[in-house]
Amino acid sequence: MASDKKDRGMIHIHVMGKTYEVPAGLTIMDAMEYAGYRFTRGAGCRSGFCGACSTVYRYEGDYRLQFALACQETAQDGMYLVQLPFTPAPRASYDIEKINPKENVLLQYYPEIARCVSCNTCTKACPQDIQVMDYIQAALRGDIAKTAELSFDCIQCGLCSMRCPADIKHYHMAQMARRIYGRYMSPVPQHLEDRLQEIAQGKFDDELDRLVSMSREELEAAYAARVREEAPAGSEISE
Amino acid sequence: MEETVTKTKQSTQDEFDLLEMSMDEIVDKVEELSGENVFDCYQCGMCSAGCPMAEEMDLLPNQVLHALQVKDPEVMSANSMWICASCYTCQVRCPKGVDLAKVMEAMRQIYLRKRMDHVSLDGLSHREIRRLPQIAVVASFRKKTG
Amino acid sequence: MEKLTYFPGCTLKDTASDFEISGMAVMEALGYVLEELERWNCCGTVFSLTDDDLMHQIAPVRDLLRAQEAGSDDIIALCSMCYATLKRTSLFVNGNQERLDKINSFMNKEVDYEGKVSVHHLLEVIRDRIGWEKIEERVTNPLEGLSVAPFYGCTLLRPEEIAIDDPDAPTVLQDLTTALWATPIDYAYSVECCGAYQVVDHRDVVVERTHRIMSAARRAGADVIVTSCPLCHFNLHDTQKELVRTIPDYEEMPIIYFTQLMALAYGVEAGKIPASLKAKIKRLQAVKGEG
Numbered sequence: 001m002a003s004d005k006k007d008r009g010m011i012h013i014h015v016m017g018k019t020y021e022v023p024a025g026l027t028i029m030d031a032m033e034y035a036g037y038r039f040t041r042g043a044g045c046r047s048g049f050c051g052a053c054s055t056v057y058r059y060e061g062d063y064r065l066q067f068a069l070a071c072q073e074t075a076q077d078g079m080y081l082v083q084l085p086f087t088p089a090p091r092a093s094y095d096i097e098k099i100n101p102k103e104n105v106l107l108q109y110y111p112e113i114a115r116c117v118s119c120n121t122c123t124k125a126c127p128q129d130i131q132v133m134d135y136i137q138a139a140l141r142g143d144i145a146k147t148a149e150l151s152f153d154c155i156q157c158g159l160c161s162m163r164c165p166a167d168i169k170h171y172h173m174a175q176m177a178r179r180i181y182g183r184y185m186s187p188v189p190q191h192l193e194d195r196l197q198e199i200a201q202g203k204f205d206d207e208l209d210r211l212v213s214m215s216r217e218e219l220e221a222a223y224a225a226r227v228r229e230e231a232p233a234g235s236e237i238s239e
Numbered sequence: 240m241e242e243t244v245t246k247t248k249q250s251t252q253d254e255f256d257l258l259e260m261s262m263d264e265i266v267d268k269v270e271e272l273s274g275e276n277v278f279d280c281y282q283c284g285m286c287s288a289g290c291p292m293a294e295e296m297d298l299l300p301n302q303v304l305h306a307l308q309v310k311d312p313e314v315m316s317a318n319s320m321w322i323c324a325s326c327y328t329c330q331v332r333c334p335k336g337v338d339l340a341k342v343m344e345a346m347r348q349i350y351l352r353k354r355m356d357h358v359s360l361d362g363l364s365h366r367e368i369r370r371l372p373q374i375a376v377v378a379s380f381r382k383k384t385g
Numbered sequence: 386m387e388k389l390t391y392f393p394g395c396t397l398k399d400t401a402s403d404f405e406i407s408g409m410a411v412m413e414a415l416g417y418v419l420e421e422l423e424r425w426n427c428c429g430t431v432f433s434l435t436d437d438d439l440m441h442q443i444a445p446v447r448d449l450l451r452a453q454e455a456g457s458d459d460i461i462a463l464c465s466m467c468y469a470t471l472k473r474t475s476l477f478v479n480g481n482q483e484r485l486d487k488i489n490s491f492m493n494k495e496v497d498y499e500g501k502v503s504v505h506h507l508l509e510v511i512r513d514r515i516g517w518e519k520i521e522e523r524v525t526n527p528l529e530g531l532s533v534a535p536f537y538g539c540t541l542l543r544p545e546e547i548a549i550d551d552p553d554a555p556t557v558l559q560d561l562t563t564a565l566w567a568t569p570i571d572y573a574y575s576v577e578c579c580g581a582y583q584v585v586d587h588r589d590v591v592v593e594r595t596h597r598i599m600s601a602a603r604r605a606g607a608d609v610i611v612t613s614c615p616l617c618h619f620n621l622h623d624t625q626k627e628l629v630r631t632i633p634d635y636e637e638m639p640i641i642y643f644t645q646l647m648a649l650a651y652g653v654e655a656g657k658i659p660a661s662l663k664a665k666i667k668r669l670q671a672v673k674g675e676g
Binding site for chain 3: 271272274292325327330331338340341348358363371372375376377379382383
C-alpha cells in the first residue's frame with residue numbers, strides 16, 4: 001500500500017566499515033542478509049535463545065559501544081556493526097556428581113572471579129538485561145542459589161567475558177552455579193519423583209500399550225471423549 | 240597429605256629485560272605512580288627496622304629506596320616488592336613521611352601493567368583455593384595480577 | 386532500636402560468619418540494629434595505591450553510593466580491612482569534584498555519588514558513641530581472670546588518615562577487655578602485620594609470623610587473642626595448625642573476634658567458640674564460684 005511504502009523507508013547501516021542501504025524495520029541479522037551477507041557462523045535459532053549472534057554496534061555520532069543479539073535487535077539508521085561469532089573462554093572441567101557444593105566451589109573452579117572490580121561493564125554488555133555484576137558478587141560470597149537465580153536468563157552469548165577487564169568467564173561460572181543448584185540445592189518435586197517411580201514400576205504400561213494399538217478413528221473418538229478436570233470453584237477458567 | 244606447590248613467579252632478570260625500560264624511565268614512572276620523591280629518604284632505616292617482611296626480602300626497604308636513588312636495576316629483580324604486605328608500618332614510622340608502601344605498589348604496577356603477573360591462577364590448586372577465605376584471594380590477586 | 390548501616394564484606398557472609406553473628410547479637414543487646422546495606426559489592430579488600438588509578442576505586446565508591454541511596458550518611462564496618470578500604474576511598478573522593486565527576490561519569494547507570502558518606506569501624510561506635518560505661522553495664526558474665534591479648538593487625542591503625550587509635554600504642558581493644566572484666570595483656574606483637582595476602586603464595590612466611598605472634602602472646606600469659614580482621618583470624622588460626630604439627634609441645638592459642646568476646650560477656654549468641662576457650666572460661670567461673 002502507498003502509505004506503507006511512505007512509512008517504510010530505506011536506512012543506512014555500516015557492516016565492518018562498509019555501508020549498505022537496507023529496508024527499515026529489519027532485525028540486524030535480516031538487514032545483513034539483505035545486504036548480501038551469509039551467516040555461516042554466528043547464527044543459530046534466530047529467536048533470541050541460543051546466544052550465537054552476539055553483535056557489537058555503535059550509533060553514528062555516539063562514542064559508546066552497545067551490545068545486542070543480531071536476531072532480536074532492530075537495525076537503525078547509522079548503526080556501525082560487527083559480529084562476534086565466538087568467545088574463546090575456557091570452561092572448567094568438573095564432574096557434577098563429585099562436587100561438594102558446601103565450600104566456595106565457584107571460586108575454586110573460577111578463581112578469576114576474585115579479580116572482579118565491580119565496574120559493571122559486564123552488565124552493560126548483556127543483551128538479556130541480566131544483573132551480571134550482581135551475580136558475580138553473589139558467587140564471590142559463596143551464594144550459589146543467588147548466582148543461579150540472577151543468571152537464569154543467560155544464553156551464553158559471551159559478550160560479558162569479551163568486555164571484562166578482569167577476564168572473568170561469567171557465563172561458564174554461572175552455568176556451573178545453576179547446575180549445582182539444580183543437582184544439590186533446589187527442592188525435589190516429590191510428585192514428580194513419585195510419578196517417575198510409578199512409570200518405572202509399570203503402572204501405565206497397559207494404558208500406553210492400548211493407546212499405541214488404537215486406530216486413528218479410535219484415537220479421535222477417545223480424544224473427544226477424554227475426561228477433563230473440573231475448573232476449581234471460583235477460578236477464571238471457563239470452557 | 241599431598242603438598243601442592245604453588246607456582247609463584249619472582250622478578251627475574253628476564254622479566255626486567257622484557258620491560259624494555261631504562262632505570263631512568265623506571266624511576267620516573269615510580270615517582271609518577273606513587274607521587275613520592277625517592278630523594279626524600281635519608282636512609283635512617285626506621286622502615287627496615289619495623290618491616291614485618293624484612294627478613295624475607297632480598298633488599299631491605301631502605302635499600303630499595305637507595306637503589307632507586309642510584310638507579311640500580313637490582314631493585315627490579317629483587318623480591319622485595321612481591322613479599323611486601325602493604326602493612327604501612329614503614330610509612331607511619333618514616334620521619335620524612337615517605338610513603339614506601341606506594342613506592343612498592345608503583346614498582347609492582349610497572350610489571351603488572353605489562354601483563355607480567357606474579358601469582359599464577361592456574362598454579363593454585365583447588366585444594367589450596369578451597370581452604371582460603373575470599374579476602375585473601377581477592378587481595379593477593381589485586382596486588383600480584385594486572 | 387537505633388539503626389546502623391552495616392557493610393559486611395564477602396568473608397563475613399561465609400568463612401567469618403561468627404564475626405557477623407556475634408556482632409549483630411551484641412549490638413542488639415546494646416540497642417542497635419546492624420542493618421545490612423542493600424546490593425553491596427566486594428569493596429576490593431585493599432586500597433589502590435597508585436595515583437592514576439580510578440578503576441579500582443569504583444567498587445568501594447559503589448558501596449558508598451548504596452549507603453547514599455539508602456538515605457544513610459555513615460557506613461559501619463566490622464571487617465577492619467573493609468573499613469580501611471572504604472574509609473580511604475571516602476577520603477580519596479569525598480570533596481574532590483574532579484574525581485567524583487570522572488567516577489560518576491563512568492558509572493553512568495547509577496545516580497551520582499555526592500561524596501557525603503563517611504565510614505566508621507564498629508570499635509569507634511562502641512568507644513565514641515556508646516561509651517565504656519554502657520558497655521560494662523550490659524555485662525552479665527564478667528570474664529574475670531581471662532587474660533586477653535589484643536591483636537590489632539594493620540588496617541585499624543595504618544595509615545594515619547584512617548587510624549582509629551594511636552598506631553604504636555593503641556588502647557581501644559584493651560579498654561574493651563577491661564570493660565568486660567577481663568585482663569588485657571601487653572606484648573610486643575599487638576600491632577604487627579600477620580602477613581595478610583602473602584598466605585596465598587608464601588604461606589611459610591605467614592607460619593613464621595604466626596609463630597612469633599603466638600609465642601609472644603603466650604609468654605606474656607594470654608589465654609586468648611582477639612582480633613577484628615577475618616584475614617588476621619584466618620592467618621593466625623589456620624597456620625597455627627602447622628605449628629601444632631611441627632613443633633613439639635606447642636600449645637594452641639584460641640583466636641576469636643572482639644565481638645565474640647563481648648558476646649561471651651553478654652551471654653548472647655557468640656558463634657563458634659574454640660573448645661579450649663570455653664573450657665578455660667568454665668574453669669574461671671568455677672573458681673570464682675568457690676571463692
